[in-house]
Structure formats: C-alpha cells, structure tokens
Amino acid sequence: MRFIFTLTLIVFVYFNTYSQSGNKVTISGFVRDNATGEALFGAGISIRELNKGTTANEFGFYSLSVSQGVYTIITTFLGYQIQVDTISLTKDIRLNYRLKGINIEQKEVVITADRTKDNTRNTEMGTISLSIDKIKTLPVFMGEVDILKTLQLLPGIQSAGEGNSGFYVRGGGPDQNLVLIDDAVIYNPGHLFGFFSIFNADAINNATIIKGGMPAEYGGRLSSVVNINMKEGNSERFTATGGVGLIASRLTLEGPIQKNKSSFMISGRRTYIDILTKPFINPESNFAGSGYFFYDLNAKLNYQFSEKDRIYLSGYFGRDKFTFKGEDFNFTFPWGNTTATFRWNHLFNDKLFMNATTLYSNYNFSFNAGQNNFDFKLFSGVKDFNTKADFEFFPNTRNQVKFGINYIFHVFTPSTATGSSGDVDFSPEKINRQYANEAAIYIQDDFELSKRIKFNAGIRYSAFQQIGPYERFLENANGEIEDTISYKTAENIAFYHGPEPRFTARYQIDEFSSIKGSFTRTFQYLNLASTTGSTLPTDIWVPSSQKIKPQRSTLYAIGYFRNFLKDLFESSVEVYYKSLKNQIEFEEGASFGFNNNIENEFVFGKGESYGIELFLKKRSGKFNGWAGYTLSYTTRQFDDLQDGKSFFAKYDRRHDASVVLQYELSKKWSFGSIFVFGSGAAYSLPAGYFFIGSSPSFYFESDYRNKYRLKPYHRLDISATYYSKKTATRESSWNFSFYNVYNRYNQYLIYFAQDGSLEEGNLSTKARQVSIFPIVPAVTWNYKF
C-alpha cells in the first residue's frame, strides 16, 4: 500500500510540475488514413527547426509541447505521402492529419521522405511493427496469410515447428508470449493444432511484437508481447474485402454508420476443406464420418462523441471443431477463444490522453465421446474479466509519460471429466475451479536527457492472489491423496506481489548510429501445463498457487543500431542474457489425471538463455526485405528431473536464420520469397529397451531429455502476386505461393517403430522419421471494392 501511495504522490507532483511550465504551446491531434479513416499507429510527427518529434499512439493520437514560434511540421508514415506544413504557433492547437497512401508509380519519388531514423533514435529494443499490407504479398502456407508465422522470420523469434504458428522468443516457452487482440488476451492463438493462427489478416490494422525491453505498461508474461489491433472500420465509405483460398474463404465488410462519427467492421473466415474432401473419403475407411473445420469472426464498432471522446467495441469469436463418427465410437471436440473489448478514449486536455478498457477473454476446450452406453465428457478452460485504465501524458518534447492501473479476475477450469454409464452418472459433485485476482500499477517515462542520451525508465508493481473456493488435495510421496484442504469463497490461498523495474537507455553515437541497453524484470502468474513444445487445444492454464510460485525473468540486452546508405538500410546487433526462475515441467511419468490438482504433477526449476541477434533490413524501394540471424543457447535445470542435471530446453535452437525478399516488378506483378534455416530441434529418444513379459518397453537414460537433434531445417517459399485490377477503390489480385519449393523432407518427428514379436523370433525396432509438408502449392484470389 505504501508503494502505491508513494507512486500516486510522484505522479501528482510530476503533473503539477509539467503542467505549470509557461510560454509553451501544444499541438496535438490524430493521424489517420485519408481513405479509410484508420488510425496510423506509429506515424511520425516532427518539428524540423527543433529536430524533435513524437509518434502517434495506437489510436493515432500525438501531442507535442514547444515554445511559441513558427515551425515546419512534418508528418510521415511508411507507405504514405509525407505531409509538410508551416505553422505559426501562438496558442494550443489541434491538428488532425489525414495521410494519403502512395501507389507504385509514386514510390520512387517518396522514398526519401519515408526515411526515418526511428530505429536508432527511439529507446525501443526488440520492438518491431509489421505492416499487414507487406505481409500479404509474402508466400503463404496453403493460401492463408498468417501474422504469427511472419513474426517467426525475425531474429530472436523461433518457430515451434514445421508449419506451426506457435513461437518461442529468446528461449521462452509459448506460454510466455502475451498475445493480445485489441488488448484482450488470447490464450490459444492456434487453429488446427497450431498450423494456422487465429488472426485473419483482413480484419487487422497493425501488429507489433516486443521481444525484449518490455515497457512497464505490459506485464503478465515473461518473454514477449504480440499486440494486434483490429481495423476500426472505414469511416469514409463502404468497402468489402475478401479472398478465396485453398482451404478457407474470407469476407470483411466495413463502412461508416454516421459519416465521421461512427464506423463498423465485421470479418469472417471459415475453412471448407471438410466439405471439399467429403466426396473423396472412402466410406469404408476409418476416416469416414470424420470432419474438421474452423472459423473466425471479428467485429468492431466505434463512435466518436466529440473531439475528446471516442468509444470502441470489438470482439473476436473463433472455434475449431473436430468430429469423428464411428459405428461403435464417436466423439467431437470443439475448442476456441472468445474476446470482447470495450474502450473509451478520452482527452482530458491536449497533453493527457486516456484509454479506459473493459475486457473479457475466454478459452475453452471440450471433448465429448460416446461408446455403447458409456458417455464421457472432458473439459477445461480459462476466463478473464479485465479492466484497466492507461494514461499518456505529453508534458513537453523531452518527456512522454505513461501510467496506468489494471485489475483482472481469472477463473480457471481444470481438466474435468464427467461421464455416465447407463443410468449411472459419474459427474463430480462440483467442478474444482480456481479463482484469482491479478492487479498491477505502472508508470514510465520516455525521457530525453540530452541530444545523445535518452532513456525509458519505468516500474510496474504487480500482485496476484489465488482465492477460494478450492479443494486442495495433498499427496504423499507415492502420489496418493492423503488429505484435502477446503477453502471458502474469497479465502486467501496464496498471495504474491513484487516490483518489476524496466529500463532502457540509448546513447546516440552520431546521426546514423546508436547504442542501447536494457534491463527488464517480469513476473508471470499463469502457467501453461503442456506436454509438447507447441500450444495444443488440450493444454491447460494453471495459476500460481501455494505450490506454484510465480515465474520470474530478468533480461539484460545491449545493442548497436546503425542505418546506412542514407537510411535506406537499417541494421542492428543485439546481445541478450535472460534468466528464468520458477519454471514448471511435468514430473517424470506424470499421469495428467483429471479431477485432481494438476499442480501436484509439476516439478519446478530454472532456466537461462543467451544469444546474439543480427538484423539487416532494406526499408523501401521496389526491392526490399530483411535478413535475420540468431545464435542462441537455452537450458533448463530442475532438481527433480534427471538428477538435477541441466538440459537443453525444447526451445533451444543454435542457429536460426531467415531471409525475406520482396520485389515489385510493375503495377501488375510483385514477387516474394522466404528462406529459413534453423539448427535441428532438440528432442529425446530412448537408448534401448527392456523386457517385462514378452513385449519390449523403451528404456530412457537418466539424462535423456533433449539429448538429440533433428537434422537442420531449411526451406524456401516463393510467391507471385498478380494485380488484375488496382485502383484507389478497387483491387483484385491473385497470389500464387509455393511452400517448400525444393521439396525438402524436413524431419518433423522421429520415433521407434516395432515390428514382429519375440515369440515369432522376428521382433525388430526401426527409427522412423516423419516429414509433414513437402512442396505445397496454393492459390488465393483477393478482392476489394
């Protein structure tokens, strides 16, 4: 409490000090796309005479306070025409910008304007924003544009496996990534066992990943933040965007409701391969009667009450459903995410912007099976009610202050089984859900001390409490339940809290280069109980509890950033070291039992990761792209696993490289290619076998974990996009993609298969590799009108 009081006092004093500075005037406003009215997150607004500037926040808002005078104001955003205005500033002024997009013929001219030095000047480290339009011309797997797969092409971010949208950031697990859509947490961002992400690119305005130097406004996950914002909806005119692909189709409708006051966006996507394949499935085969599909629905509404107030209501709903109907046995298993976001943007004055948000997130999985007279249902999930208020304060051109407060109520449904056999019902008396409060308060300042030195210092104070009702089962050493503790509603079960300091500093060496360093401490109060390295629908989110201490990470990073050839190229070298505490794994031979406390099956340990990341990007021009390389080491150590000996984590990848190239040949054609190379993933194998009875069982050495490596992974994808029509309002294009062009059989999995039997004297064991995706061609038609 004392901490909160002190923090409030500091904020108060800070405000007063800055608000009273005299002779200053403020220009503020919103930067939006001229054609659609969408906010341009990250647009640059600078004052030539002062060589000072700022960037628009995710709602397009900016604010600059300067002394009175005549200034040249330059507004820029990648892919848009630069706007230059000369303004005499005598009093506070509101300047809203509407930037015009540039087309291909204009691009050569505009390149010079587009060059900014953001990457060397700001204090951000490991933060990359992706332009959705750029992603759309890259090769895509089975015709589906996938933001999470594009992120994997950046240094420090590794794919969780062939064709998988899951990713690991700097040696952290997939559960250590905070994936947000309009601020709502997505607990399982994968469709179809992770082969596709849930993000329909047509519904998305922008995506940003923060892989290090996480600002204080974010918390709750150790490794990264993926912040995805849905489109607001075209406020100028009604448009339809869509596509027909190999496995799915999409349609997005957007337009004004009341011009310049309110607009909407609604977007849907559904796979139909189940329908297409149905006639080809042999009714005699084991697959007859089986089906699978997924769909997504995104919707957003916004309404501007006044210059100062705007509200947004948005939501995501997606489901995967797998069905199997056999003669004797049938099952269905649906899973998916639901989110809802209500935001209120309010401008208290030209310098103080507020975004107040109420959020709902839900992920659930269920499995329903029937055999003879036996019915069985298994379900699990997580649900959040979240509310927060984030403030941005722009006292002057040297400071940009953010502060806020956040509260989340979590409800976790553990893996719960119910069933019935004839008239007998096996439902448990009650579902042993887990409830928790999570709260945080933060403040940070992006502060320019001198021309050369700038830093971003922040602190986040977070707290987490598991509360009743809950039944805690105490086990003996043999894993038998010996006692039960029952907690009453709202009774405290476990309480954790602590400060999370965040600090980044930049030293500007010269006009083109800088050095940055950062220190980040983060807590994570939720854990994903997973048996594999990727997120599966069956994985279960588990809160910190008496037994599970919060995960904690400390990240140190230092980097050299340099632009050259008149800012046409940007490059960086970053070195990082990350230590991880209170990591969880399943104990050896865990039963993954349902209707038990899953926390009884965990063991706890620590980890570390370190590496170097190189990045080179050509920012613009007809021919552009980037190349990234990462060298890293990631280990884990658990006292209760393999006699305490440390082992390489599933997330360990020694070398990881990607080259992404795009070439715009003409108005009609553009081409893309992706090449990836990665050291083989770490995996475990038995060292032999033993016999109990006549059937062999595999024998694992005590230090078997991730001792082997798959063969190096590499793959080339290419694409060509043909624009059959492209005007300011209408567009029709065909994307032809080839995944894995040279048809490499990358190893996906290795296992030992046994044939024959001991009695017949022909028992043999062979190692077998599984490769899942050979060359995969795809064609997608995209349209917009």
Next chain:
Amino acid sequence: MELQILIMKPAFKFFIGVLLFGLMSCERDITLDIVQPEQQIVVEGIVENGRQVSVILSKNLPFIGVIDTATLTPYFVNNAEVIVECDNKIYTLRQIDPSFPFYFSPELFGEIGKVYNLKVVVENKVITATTRILQPIALDSIFTEEVENRPGFYRLSVTLNDPPILGNYYRAMTKLAAQQNYDTDFQSVYDDNLVNGKKFDFSINNGKGNLSDTTDFETYGFFKKGDTVDLRWSVITKDHFDFWRTVERQGSSAGNPFSAPLKIKSNINGGIGIWGSYANANYRVIVGGS
C-alpha cells in the same frame, strides 16, 4: 490429459491424411547413432494371493537388429542373490533352471494384507523394493452380450461396485481356458478417479496387447460364442498401477507428435522394472451362456 493425447493422434492423422488430400506427410526409416545405454538390472517380480512369489531378472538391451529369444540370453541375469522378507521371515528365491533367470521359493506364497520386501544382490549392485497385497474387490456380476452387426461376437461386461474411498487401482486380464497365460488389452489398468464410489457396468476387451497396423478393428476386443473365458480382476497398488500406466502409454504414443517421450515409472531402487502385487478375484465365464 493422457486421454487427450490419445485423441489428438487420430485427429492429427485425419488432418494429415485427409484434409491435405493425402499429399502430405511421409514416413521413412532412418539410421540413428544412439549411445550405448547404461546397463541396468530389470526386475519383474510378482506377488499374488495364493500363488508362488516369483522374480525374473534381466538387463536392458541396446537397439540391435532382429530379436528372438536366443538374442536375449546374454541379457539374462543368473546366479543372483534374491531374498524376500515377509513377516520377519527371510526367503531365498532360487532358479530352477540355471540358464533361465526365473527365481522362486517353494515355501513363499502371496497372502492378502502382507508386505513383501525384495532384495537382490548381483554384480556389485544391491536392488530393493517393497510391496503389499491389498484386499481384493470382487466384481458384482459378469455377463456377455452379442455385439450389434457382428453376429457370433460377444462383448464381455462386468459390474463393479467401487468402494467409497478414492484411490483404488485395478488391472484386468483375460485368457481362454485352454491358454496358459493371461493376456491384457492395450489398456489394462484403471483408477477410480472418475468412478469413485459408483456401481456401474463396463466392458473388458479380449486382451491382445498393443494395437498394430494389422489389428482388425471390426472384431477387436470381442469374444466368440462358446468361448470359455477366464477373467482375473486384480486390485493393485498405486506404484504398480503407475508402472503399467506408463508402459501402456508408451506403447500407444509411438509416432504421436503430441506426446512427449515417456520414461516408465518404476518402484525398484537401484534398478528398473516392477515389484508388483495383485489381489486377485478369478472368474470363469462361458460366452453366450447364461
């Protein structure tokens, strides 16, 4: 989640095999350079009510080519000192055939409720384990029903009245009367997590071990009319249950991309394997009879 892992496999195969038009996915045999495993003593010790206590000792094998019973001979552990202590009495178990590592004592039989401590001394290793024969839990009834659309094939069903206290573990085995040894299904052990304290019916498969590519799913698990079937219904300890649970899960998870490699749980100190007790209830039923 064990079940969840199992259900993911058909879903994945469906995705790979059908959704992608069977274009994708390729399996091929490869050669791997696997380290020679550390040698361990493997214990297969069984204690059952009314039956002789027995222990088989062997060693684990590296991956070698085709195996028959002769290949196994060098991995037998003969001439070990095998001692079982029960009720403060020491029994020495000996081999009948010096070339086959089956150890027993003509005086030592399993008794309900008693604790059996095993000690094996061999090759400078001392191996210990302990177990207890629990109280058997009888089945309420056993019956057979003809399977729909499978004339002549019958399902063997039983009624269990699970005791009210959580933490009972069972194993089911079947054989035809003419067979000498019992077989198990690919999943032969059960806990009472879902069914604690309930009385209910369920079916027990005709045990044939692991499923394979040649398994006929049309008739898998059923018995034929007129078969005389012996059913052994055993109460086992938690560690014995964990052993078979992990053995069976290992068998069903090979080639499954969603399961992690699984080390088998053992209650043997200083070695691997199982010192397992069974509290048996034995039944004989004529399939299709009354």
